[in-house]
Amino acid sequence: MLAGDMLRFRRIEDTFRTCCRNWGYQEVRTPTLEYLYLFTATGTLTPGMLSKVYSFLDWDGWSGERVVLRPDGTIPVARLYIDNLSSQESTRLFYVTNIFAFEGTGKKNRERWQCGAEFFGGAKFAPDVEIILLAEDVIRKLGIKNGKLQLSHAGLVKALLKEFKLSPAEEARMTDRILEGDWEALTRAKTTNPEQERLTTALLGLKGKSSSFLRNVRASFPKASPDFKSSLEDFLSITTLLDKLGCSYEIDIAAMHGFEYYTGICFQFAAGGEKIGGGGRYDKLVPLMNGGDVPACGFALYLDSMMRLLTPEKKKGKSGMLVKGKEFTPEIVEKCFAVAESLRDAGYPAEIDFTGRGESDYRWVLSVSGKETAPFVLKDCVRRRQRRITSVAKILEVASEG
Amino acid sequence: MKDDQAGGIKFALPKGRFLSPTASLISEIGLGFEGYGDETKQYRLHSARFANLAAKILQEKDIPIEVAVGNYDLGVCGSDWIEEYLVKYPAGPLIKIASLNYGEGDIHVVASAQGRITSLNALSARKDDCRVVSEYPNLSEAFALSLRMRRFRIFPVWGAAEVYPPENADLAVLWGRSRAHLAAQGLIPLGELFPVSAYLVANRESLESKDLSQILTCFDSKLSTGPQTSMEHELVICKDFKIACPSWPTKEINLALPDGHQQAPAAQFLKQTGLTLQGYSDGEVHRRPCADLDWLGIKVIRPQDMPLQVANGNFDLAITGEDWLREHLCRFPSSPVKKLFGLGFGTVKIVAAVSREMPVNNIDELRSLVQSGGFTPLKVASEYTNIADRYIRENRINPYKLIPTWGASEAFLPEDADMLIDNTQTGKTLEQHKLKVLDVLFQSSACVIANKDSLASSRKRDRIKFLTKKLRAGLKQIENQNARGKNTGQK
Numbered sequence: 001m002l003a004g005d006m007l008r009f010r011r012i013e014d015t016f017r018t019c020c021r022n023w024g025y026q027e028v029r030t031p032t033l034e035y036l037y038l039f040t041a042t043g044t045l046t047p048g049m050l051s052k053v054y055s056f057l058d059w060d061g062w063s064g065e066r067v068v069l070r071p072d073g074t075i076p077v078a079r080l081y082i083d084n085l086s087s088q089e090s091t092r093l094f095y096v097t098n099i100f101a102f103e104g105t106g107k108k109n110r111e112r113w114q115c116g117a118e119f120f121g122g123a124k125f126a127p128d129v130e131i132i133l134l135a136e137d138v139i140r141k142l143g144i145k146n147g148k149l150q151l152s153h154a155g156l157v158k159a160l161l162k163e164f165k166l167s168p169a170e171e172a173r174m175t176d177r178i179l180e181g182d183w184e185a186l187t188r189a190k191t192t193n194p195e196q197e198r199l200t201t202a203l204l205g206l207k208g209k210s211s212s213f214l215r216n217v218r219a220s221f222p223k224a225s226p227d228f229k230s231s232l233e234d235f236l237s238i239t240t241l242l243d244k245l246g247c248s249y250e251i252d253i254a255a256m257h258g259f260e261y262y263t264g265i266c267f268q269f270a271a272g273g274e275k276i277g278g279g280g281r282y283d284k285l286v287p288l289m290n291g292g293d294v295p296a297c298g299f300a301l302y303l304d305s306m307m308r309l310l311t312p313e314k315k316k317g318k319s320g321m322l323v324k325g326k327e328f329t330p331e332i333v334e335k336c337f338a339v340a341e342s343l344r345d346a347g348y349p350a351e352i353d354f355t356g357r358g359e360s361d362y363r364w365v366l367s368v369s370g371k372e373t374a375p376f377v378l379k380d381c382v383r384r385r386q387r388r389i390t391s392v393a394k395i396l397e398v399a400s401e402g
Numbered sequence: 403m404k405d406d407q408a409g410g411i412k413f414a415l416p417k418g419r420f421l422s423p424t425a426s427l428i429s430e431i432g433l434g435f436e437g438y439g440d441e442t443k444q445y446r447l448h449s450a451r452f453a454n455l456a457a458k459i460l461q462e463k464d465i466p467i468e469v470a471v472g473n474y475d476l477g478v479c480g481s482d483w484i485e486e487y488l489v490k491y492p493a494g495p496l497i498k499i500a501s502l503n504y505g506e507g508d509i510h511v512v513a514s515a516q517g518r519i520t521s522l523n524a525l526s527a528r529k530d531d532c533r534v535v536s537e538y539p540n541l542s543e544a545f546a547l548s549l550r551m552r553r554f555r556i557f558p559v560w561g562a563a564e565v566y567p568p569e570n571a572d573l574a575v576l577w578g579r580s581r582a583h584l585a586a587q588g589l590i591p592l593g594e595l596f597p598v599s600a601y602l603v604a605n606r607e608s609l610e611s612k613d614l615s616q617i618l619t620c621f622d623s624k625l626s627t628g629p630q631t632s633m634e635h636e637l638v639i640c641k642d643f644k645i646a647c648p649s650w651p652t653k654e655i656n657l658a659l660p661d662g663h664q665q666a667p668a669a670q671f672l673k674q675t676g677l678t679l680q681g682y683s684d685g686e687v688h689r690r691p692c693a694d695l696d697w698l699g700i701k702v703i704r705p706q707d708m709p710l711q712v713a714n715g716n717f718d719l720a721i722t723g724e725d726w727l728r729e730h731l732c733r734f735p736s737s738p739v740k741k742l743f744g745l746g747f748g749t750v751k752i753v754a755a756v757s758r759e760m761p762v763n764n765i766d767e768l769r770s771l772v773q774s775g776g777f778t779p780l781k782v783a784s785e786y787t788n789i790a791d792r793y794i795r796e797n798r799i800n801p802y803k804l805i806p807t808w809g810a811s812e813a814f815l816p817e818d819a820d821m822l823i824d825n826t827q828t829g830k831t832l833e834q835h836k837l838k839v840l841d842v843l844f845q846s847s848a849c850v851i852a853n854k855d856s857l858a859s860s861r862k863r864d865r866i867k868f869l870t871k872k873l874r875a876g877l878k879q880i881e882n883q884n885a886r887g888k889n890t891g892q893k
Contacts, residue, residue: 037531037553040546047547062713062734064533064555104493172550 008307009113012142013096016115016301019138020094023130025117028093030076033058036066038075041288045072046179046260052102069100073116073300074261074282075289081120082291090121096303109304116279118298120286125237127297128265128281133247135277135299139269144309147271149248150255151239154262154280155231157253160203163196163225164189175260183254195223208251211239231264238265261285264297272309277301320349321364321399324356329370336368339376342392348399364399411608411617413457414465414477415447417810420600421459423504424478431620445813445835452616458817461808466603470496473818475608476617478502482509482538482577482598490540495606499618501626505599507579508638509538511545512589516650517568522592522639525573526550535563535571542575545595557714560704562661564589565689569652569699570716594638599626650690653699655856655865658712658720660705661687664848667747668721671848675876697865709851713737718856718866721745725752725786725825725846732788738854742870745877748848750825752786754793754841755832757816765841768821769799779803783811783819790823793843812837 001009017027036055039045045053054069061067070076077093085091094117103110117134119127132149139147161174166189177185183204199221208214214236218229242249249267256266264281279299286294323340325332336352343350343366351362360381367377378395379386389395415438416424425439434451437444442459449455460468465479466487472495487496513519525532532554536542539558546554559566563574564587577598578584581591602621608614659682660668666684673683677695681688682702691700703711708722709730719742727741754765762768772780779801784790787806794802807814811822812835825846826832832839850873856862 040554041550041552050547051544057733059734060736062710062730062737064557064714066555 005307007313008310009303011310011313012115012301012303012306015141016094016096016138019134019141020117023092023134023137025092025094025134028077028080028095030070030073030080030095030097032070032098033067034070034076034079036068038079038289039068039071044075044261044285044288046176048176048180049101054100054102070097071099071101073097073099073114074118074298075285077116077118077298078120078285078289078291078296081118081294081296082286082289085120086286086291086294088121090119090127093118093120113303114300115303116298116300118296120296121294124264124295125234125241128238129241129245131279131297131299132242132267133245135269135279135301136247138301139271139276139306142306143311144271144276144306147269147276148250150250150252150268150270151235152251152253152256152266153231153235153264154256154266155264156203156228156235157256158263159225159228159231160200161186162227163193163199179257179260181254181257195221199224203253208239209249211236211243213251214239234264256280261288267299269301274305274308275302276305276309320351320362321366321395322351322353322360322362323366323368324353326367326369328354328356332368332370335370335375339366339368339392339395343395346392346396348396366395409612410454410456411452411476411612411614412474413455413617414468414474414479415457415459416462416465416477416479416600417459418462419506420462420478420480420504424502424600427502427504427624431624433617433620445810455617458813460813461810463808466496467806468818469603469605470494472605472607475605475612475614477603478600479603480505480598481596481601482541484601484603485509485596486538486540489544497604497606497609499602499604499621499625502600502602502621502624503626505597507577507583508597509541509595510576510578510581510584510591511593511595512564512567512574512576512578512584512591513572514568515585515588515590517572519572519592520590522549525592528552531555532573533557533571534573534575535559535566536575537561537563537577538575541595545575557710560706562689562703562707565701565703566716569650569656570701570711592639650699654697655719655862655869656699656701656717657869658708658717658722659691659700659702660708660721660723660848661702662704664705664721664723664748665702668745668848671745671747671876671880674880675872677872677876695869698869709737709739710734712851712853713739715853715855717853718862719850719852719869721848721850723748723750723846724844724849725750725789727849727851728844728846729786729789732792739851740854740857742850742852743874743877745848745850746880749845750827750847751845752789752823752825752843753832753839754821754823754843755812755815755826755837755839756821758836758838759816760820760838762840763838765797765799768840769797772799772802777801777820780821781805781819782821782823783807783814784823785809785811786823789843793823 039053040050049071053071055066058067073095077095081091081093096115098111098113100111117131119131157178161171166174174185174189186200187204202217214232218232255268256262261282261284262280263283266280268278269276277299281297283295286292286296321343323336325336340350340352363380363382365379365381369375374388374390376389376395377386378389378398389398422440428435428438432451434449435447435457436450438447438459445459447457462479463483465477466484468474469477470487484498519525526549529552532551534542534546534554535557537559539556542556557571563576567574584591602625669683672679677693679691679693681691687702689702691702693700705722706726708720709727711717712720713734724741727739730739731737756762762771780799781803782790782794783805785807787804791804805814805819811824812831815822815835815837823843850870852866857866
């Protein structure tokens with residue numbers, strides 16, 4: 001990333017950190033190098049994602065234990081929670097991290113950055129709504145326009161899939177396809193039950209705009225399975241609360257992809273034609289990692305996608321000063337270093353110019369001459385005026401007056 | 403290759419199991435590669451029928467990679483090695499054209515009849531770590547992932563995967579002629595990944611841009627029109643396969659003995675130590691020989707695999723080559739494997755060699771040539787990839803590219819590689835291939851290696867001491883005999 005990219009990166013990171021802290025989340029960091037087995041168990045990453053991890057034998061890998069460059073942010077944080085924090089009733093954690101996945105097209109980065117937050121423990125549906133609103137808060141504060149929130153429900157999808165009465169192997173394959181985004185596979189799957197076909201068509205063909213849509217589904221399909229009904233009720237509780245809090249969204253059952261660990265609500269954020277984040281509930285992940293029966297939910301915002309959508313901040317001129325020597329003699333260079341140090345000590349960023357360039361991004365440009373009587377000329381590039389100054393104290397006084 | 407410069411077509415032909423049927427096919431369709439047959443001693447062939455067609459005979463395992471990197475336009479090799487490549491690099495430039503309708507057996511997933519695993523369902527549910535041994539590490543990993551195994555470790559081996567379960571692995575992924583053939587080895591076939599048959603393969607870019615039509619037309623009538631096999635195919639699950647199997651009780655000390663070239667001298671040496679072994683002599687491949695010591699378990703495996711197998715505690719002691727020990731230590735510097743003593747037989751030199759035509763006589767001159775832009779990059783073929791990698795780095799040669807081979811690296815020079823790092827006994831092979839030695843990296847002989855933890859174990863120490871004392875005594879006896887022979891000769 002170049003300097004401009006880093007400014008955008010830090011803007012997102014700072015906004016995300018501030019929002020998370022305001023919502024009561026605490027920052028954590030996990031290792032870049034993790035053990036492969038953390039990610040291979042059922043209910044963690046899909047086979048498609050696992051085929052793209054960077055895994056290798058460590059220097060002590062004669063035991064055959066493979067390590068990976070972290071391919072996902074949530075699983076390591078879940079491990080960190082299990083190992084260190086599981087005695088707490090509920091825990092809110094956030095992180096800014098890089099993840100690694102092979103990218104064969106050469107068009108995307110193999111190292112990507114995520115801002116993520118996870119909520120471990122707590123009652124159902126309220127934490128789901130909290131993480132959605134927290135993610136929305138970050139997106140809004142960053143000024144990203146036309147953001148779209150899409151909701152789906154993994155429990156609903158799994159219940160739907162169960163009704164196709166596939167063999168365990170076929171069901172696993174179908175789940176993999178759906179998680180890779182191939183929803184057509186579900187419509188291609190044959191079912192002998194016309195009610196099931198009607199339900200699948202309705203859910204895949206319609207997009208709800210409020211919790212009323214789910215109420216309509218509930219009323220239209222009274223014979224749906226108990227699992228389906230239970231997931232629908234959960235989905236309804238979340239959407240009803242979101243409606244009351246004025247959060248707009250679209251219900252799109254196909255807005256669920258990528259992670260096998262989701263069990264309840266799933267959501268994704270899109271803006272400018274790009275997915276900028278996603279998350280959901282994953283109640284089985286912590287138990288699967290031998291961490292006790294702790295429900296959890298979380299989200300991640302994709303820094304690389306969001307960076308492209310940030311509007312540039314208005315150019316005000318860099319704060320601080322550019323210190324230029326009138327000539328490049330040892331005496332003048334020494335004075336430049338001395339005055340720059342005094343400015344920095346007083347809290348002003350001060351860059352010394354060794355190139356004699358005329359243009360500058362700084363509002364203030366301080367010329368240093370070798371003269372005893374008027375050693376400095378301070379130029380205000382915003383107001384386009386300049387004045388001779390005799391002391392560092394006077395420079396600070398003028399600059400602080402603005 | 404000159405043929406390439408002239409727009410020629412390069413064909414990779416297999417050695418080994420598919421040599422004979424491929425030679426018959428090539429002869430039948432009239433490609434004109436005279437001299438390709440069981441008796442062949444040469445690596446390079448020119449077609450008597452097509453002026454622009456040349457071939458090289460390669461190890462079958464090397465063919466998918468060589469075709470993928472574009473050194474060859476077309477090739478013939480088994481579906482197992484193709485899938486081993488494609489499962490890792492599905493979007494790579496290796497294209498399967500069609501099956502050639504000959505081949506044998508399947509790639510099986512097996513467990514030992516003495517182990518606790520009897521079905522694939524048991525594997526998915528299993529919470530314990532699962533050790534998988536295989537010559538096909540990529541296929542094994544794909545299999546483990548598709549089965550959603552919770553925790554697994556893959557141990558790549560050069561061969562003899564069938565001997566590892568149940569003590570040293572829970573599963574093996576291997577080629578087997580039939581289920582009955584596996585059962586005869588005390589293995590339960592749990593599933594079949596796909597059948598193994600010979601395939602015609604091509605490089606994607608060659609297919610897209612070169613006119614290969616004349617050659618492909620020759621194959622036309624021999625190509626299978628049936629469905630192609632791949633890892634994507636449904637796993638065939640074997641159910642209720644019950645077999646009788648001899649019992650292998652756990653032993654206190656485990657020793658690994660080498661197969662292949664090292665077997666005859668190792669058997670000879672052991673005979674001289676007074677250790678009575680049944681099933682380990684010259685020409686006899688019995689994977690579990692018996693010793694007259696009831697606490698000693700013995701398995702015959704590849705010398706290349708021994709350091710890793712000793713490091714992970716599967717064996718306490720092994721007889722292997724110093725070259726393979728060094729290769730292992732280059733990869734795992736803190737490995738708990740230790741050389742105890744050399745055995746003096748199987749001596750080879752590990753050398754860096756280049757074509758006689760190359761205008762350099764030592765490694766320093768080669769460095770200068772590479773620095774002056776003579777290669778982009780220097781291609782180094784070696785079966786000792788870690789030794790080669792370290793040697794090139796330590797000699798500050800840059801840029802370079804390592805080409806891993808499965809032996810016979812001399813076949814790669816000069817067309818497909820610029821330098822080899824390989825072993826040589828007499829130097830005759832290098833001479834025959836018009837190569838010259840730039841540097842001798844080190845000399846290697848057979849040696850006894852041990853696991854450091856086993857040596858420190860109070861439970862094992864005395865037994866190991868007893869055994870190594872016996873081996874050392876045998877060695878001393880041989881040295882004395884040799885010295886006497888020398889003296890007699892001098893008189």
